[in-house]
Amino acid sequence: MLEKGKLIEIVGQENFTDQLEELVPYSYDASMNVHRPDAVVWPESTEQVVEIIKFANEHKIPVVPRGAGTSLSGGVIPIKGGIIIDLARMNRILEISIENRYARVQAGVVCDDLNRALAKRGFVFPPDPASSTVATIGGNVATNAGGIKGAKYGTTRDYVLGLQVVLPTGEVMHTGSYTMKCVSGYDLAKLFIGAEGTLGVITEVTLKINPLPRHAMTAVATFAKLEDAGKAIFQTMTSGVLPSVMEILDKVTLKSIKENTDIDLPDAEAMILTETDGFTWEEVEAQMEVVLGVLKENNPISIKTAKDEKDRLNLWKARKSSYATLARASNSFVLDDVTVPISKIPDLLVGIQEIAQRHGLVVATYGHAGDGNLHPQILYDEYDPEQVERMEKVEEELFKLAISLNGTLTGEHGIGLSKANYMTLEHDPVEMALMRQIKKTLDPNNIMNPGKRALDG
Amino acid sequence: MSNQLKLDEKRRKAITQCSRCGFCRAVCPIFDLTKRPITNARGKMILLKEVMEGKLPVTEGVAQALLRCTTCMNCTVNCPSGVDPQEIFKAARKDLVGMGFDNLFKKMGEVIEKYGNIYGEEERHDWGHKKSRAPYVLFVGCVGTFREEESVEETIRLLDLSKVDFTMIDEVCCSGVMEDVGYSIKGELAQRNVQALQKTGAKTLITTCPYCYRVFKEHPSYKDLGMEIKHITQFLKDFDFGVKTNKKVTYHDPCDLGRHAGIYDEPREIIRKIAPNFVEPRRTRENAMCCGSGGGLRGSFPEDSIEISRSRLSQIIEETGAEILLTECPSCLHNFQNAKLRKQKIEIYNITEFIAKLIQEQQKKEAA
Numbered sequence: 001m002l003e004k005g006k007l008i009e010i011v012g013q014e015n016f017t018d019q020l021e022e023l024v025p026y027s028y029d030a031s032m033n034v035h036r037p038d039a040v041v042w043p044e045s046t047e048q049v050v051e052i053i054k055f056a057n058e059h060k061i062p063v064v065p066r067g068a069g070t071s072l073s074g075g076v077i078p079i080k081g082g083i084i085i086d087l088a089r090m091n092r093i094l095e096i097s098i099e100n101r102y103a104r105v106q107a108g109v110v111c112d113d114l115n116r117a118l119a120k121r122g123f124v125f126p127p128d129p130a131s132s133t134v135a136t137i138g139g140n141v142a143t144n145a146g147g148i149k150g151a152k153y154g155t156t157r158d159y160v161l162g163l164q165v166v167l168p169t170g171e172v173m174h175t176g177s178y179t180m181k182c183v184s185g186y187d188l189a190k191l192f193i194g195a196e197g198t199l200g201v202i203t204e205v206t207l208k209i210n211p212l213p214r215h216a217m218t219a220v221a222t223f224a225k226l227e228d229a230g231k232a233i234f235q236t237m238t239s240g241v242l243p244s245v246m247e248i249l250d251k252v253t254l255k256s257i258k259e260n261t262d263i264d265l266p267d268a269e270a271m272i273l274t275e276t277d278g279f280t281w282e283e284v285e286a287q288m289e290v291v292l293g294v295l296k297e298n299n300p301i302s303i304k305t306a307k308d309e310k311d312r313l314n315l316w317k318a319r320k321s322s323y324a325t326l327a328r329a330s331n332s333f334v335l336d337d338v339t340v341p342i343s344k345i346p347d348l349l350v351g352i353q354e355i356a357q358r359h360g361l362v363v364a365t366y367g368h369a370g371d372g373n374l375h376p377q378i379l380y381d382e383y384d385p386e387q388v389e390r391m392e393k394v395e396e397e398l399f400k401l402a403i404s405l406n407g408t409l410t411g412e413h414g415i416g417l418s419k420a421n422y423m424t425l426e427h428d429p430v431e432m433a434l435m436r437q438i439k440k441t442l443d444p445n446n447i448m449n450p451g452k453r454a455l456d457g
Numbered sequence: 458m459s460n461q462l463k464l465d466e467k468r469r470k471a472i473t474q475c476s477r478c479g480f481c482r483a484v485c486p487i488f489d490l491t492k493r494p495i496t497n498a499r500g501k502m503i504l505l506k507e508v509m510e511g512k513l514p515v516t517e518g519v520a521q522a523l524l525r526c527t528t529c530m531n532c533t534v535n536c537p538s539g540v541d542p543q544e545i546f547k548a549a550r551k552d553l554v555g556m557g558f559d560n561l562f563k564k565m566g567e568v569i570e571k572y573g574n575i576y577g578e579e580e581r582h583d584w585g586h587k588k589s590r591a592p593y594v595l596f597v598g599c600v601g602t603f604r605e606e607e608s609v610e611e612t613i614r615l616l617d618l619s620k621v622d623f624t625m626i627d628e629v630c631c632s633g634v635m636e637d638v639g640y641s642i643k644g645e646l647a648q649r650n651v652q653a654l655q656k657t658g659a660k661t662l663i664t665t666c667p668y669c670y671r672v673f674k675e676h677p678s679y680k681d682l683g684m685e686i687k688h689i690t691q692f693l694k695d696f697d698f699g700v701k702t703n704k705k706v707t708y709h710d711p712c713d714l715g716r717h718a719g720i721y722d723e724p725r726e727i728i729r730k731i732a733p734n735f736v737e738p739r740r741t742r743e744n745a746m747c748c749g750s751g752g753g754l755r756g757s758f759p760e761d762s763i764e765i766s767r768s769r770l771s772q773i774i775e776e777t778g779a780e781i782l783l784t785e786c787p788s789c790l791h792n793f794q795n796a797k798l799r800k801q802k803i804e805i806y807n808i809t810e811f812i813a814k815l816i817q818e819q820q821k822k823e824a825a
Contacts, residue, residue, distance in 0.1 A: 021518035022493065023563075024507055030477045042492060069494065070479045088492035133483035324537035327476045367519075429820035 002038045002061065007083070010051040015042040015089070020341070026066070026084050032334065032382060033074030033417045037064070040084040046164060046172060047202040049085065053201065053447075054170035056083055056220035060445045065197040067108065067139025070131040071334050073416030075143065075196045079451040085201060087138050093117055094204070102161055102178060104206045107138025124212040126153035129412070130323065138202050144194030151370025152242045153210070155412065156193065163189045164204035168443035178206060191438070196414050197449040199442050216244065217283045217307055219292060220315045221300040222268035225350035226250075229270035230346030232298040233369045236274070237342055241287045241293050245275035250349050253322050253364040260325045263318050264300050270349070272369065273319045322366045323377070330362070330379035334391060338402035339373040341410030351401045352426030353378050359390045373411035399425055415453040423454040462508055462515065462552045464545070471540045472509055475502040478717040480541070481532035486747040486765040487525060487754075493524050498532040498542035501813050505549060523549050524762070528752030530636060530716040534743050543752070547637050554639035562638040562753060569643055573629035574599045582606055584613055586625045592625035594659035594684075596673070598666035599630050601787035608790060611810035612665055612689065618816055619696055623663065626653040633672030638753040647678035654682060661685045663692050665809070667714035674718075686715060689721040689809055690785050698731060700815040706732035708808075709769070709778035709793070710745035711786035727774055727808055731815065735776045746772070750792040766796035774803050783808045
């Protein structure tokens, strides 16, 4: 039984709960994993986080840091119970230094809130997960979140200059720098980026910021053959131009959008949505000319371009509706994020359809073709045990397929609970042993988000 | 207590359909305040999912959680999974009352029955305008009548100045709000309103309150009314008032008028005619944040309600720099007036009230 008196002493009665009804929402994220925490705290300062962690470490109580809880892999599910540290109230933008190109924020700052503040100064933090209206910077760092613009602008990792982390022993570590370059000591910040809260609580982040591109031009192309779409993607990515967006939608996704919305789409095997951006129109158009050239060479059924905002939004409609349309098409779904080398995208898409057919489930795939990161959405019914079993088989084969194509289990959602059993598919025993050793060294009592990523064993 | 929620198949499906993406966090006025997931649509949908699956007993805590919602519908329009949480919460509130989890609105129901209004007021202002017959009949509603009298007076003046041939009735509460907080509309009161309205022989019913508008339009108790129902912004949109202000003006979409009734353009058409210096708030139209007064929240969680209002008002002031905030809802107006701090210089009016004031100012100038 948790001694709550100490926690209440640290954060105050109003920032603590162990009321059943309040714990229930914390038992979930956007995946299918469920487990109750014993208590939730909303710290308001790093000092409070330190005290919470010291208390938890002393009593060997599991701790799970949580941002907006949008994770799709069970990363924030307190599978061993314990304390949830909800960082939502540590949401201050501490500093925006345009002259030094960085922003320093508390972990609970929401991505879009930061970008709204930066946009006023003509700057941006580029990673743009679909959940950016609610996702927190701390969560972005903990999962190394990416998004649609990953191919050109990378993922969160590429923007983290420095971190403040409360280690599992309660010490506060500052790592990284405020500089554009830094090769001083081991790059410990990288160790905590994408660690899904298993090594400590990120409380403060210093992010590199970019000038906000002033213009963008959008194009959409459809293809009768998947191979042609695949070729168009990797030829574009090697054409000398890096589009800011290079998205693909497979035929199952297109069919679902066509059947459930009023969006006019041709019968096609694949659709590509692409965008070029830049400081001037000339630059944007010149890049788009190259991209269009490649698209045209690969037998498209149709190509449309848009310059003004209204047309742009129109072209984005199909891509933007994919998640929503599919979410409505079934009782339940699993949204994965396997990633493969770019030239392997057609093989991955064909393979996914073979797996789906073999197990009689609908799997619609769309995603960030420009960096090989695709989102197969597996539709099923969580109340039908037989379908659950088939969904699990589809996932297992999907992961095996991605690995066989020199890919990875996860490009941006993280391992969490959902993919923990597949860690050894991707990581050899030597690497697994080192990961476990690192975890043990930093967190001897295994209090930080235990039960995740197959690190406990 | 056992799981006795009666939610129908459609609502049960919607509860399963919630993919728990959490996107509703960005638009929930209560979550914005508390940062507690139980106050957000996703949190409440999860509670209902567990109740439905028999994993969570129905408790007073569940009942209170479901009551803590302004039913502003901002989550609905931003839900990728196509779920309308507030509609489900309202149905669940009724089920919970049926299971013995009465709430403070039971008392309000008694007050409405006894006094014919939500406040237990015994006297009402006599606005005059009691003609036996007229082509138009104006319905003001409880909040306007008893809490925003001055504003209503100006609205009436505007109709007079615009030479609208209208009458008013001895109105009683439309009582639609009872449906949203776990109880039922007061059929007898509805009947009294219907009879009084019909007696005027009016072809058109004009409401100043967007909530009353919806009740007359949507609730079966009023289905035999037999007249066209218009919100006052719909009615006045083609009028030419012949006045203008140079002040910077902005507009707050009431949830009941905007997201619930789909009326976004008419208020703006009117405002653009009188205020060329019109600016939209950042969160506007379908995405307008709630003033905090809806869904019974002002009664059940008054502190939340006023904080939400304060936050919305501060954002509007900060983002627009407007001198005048217009809306056309007595509840929004009332909540904003209560929330406004002394240091905030913005003036807040209903559109109709503001135009009446402009006309009077102009008349004074002309007279001078």
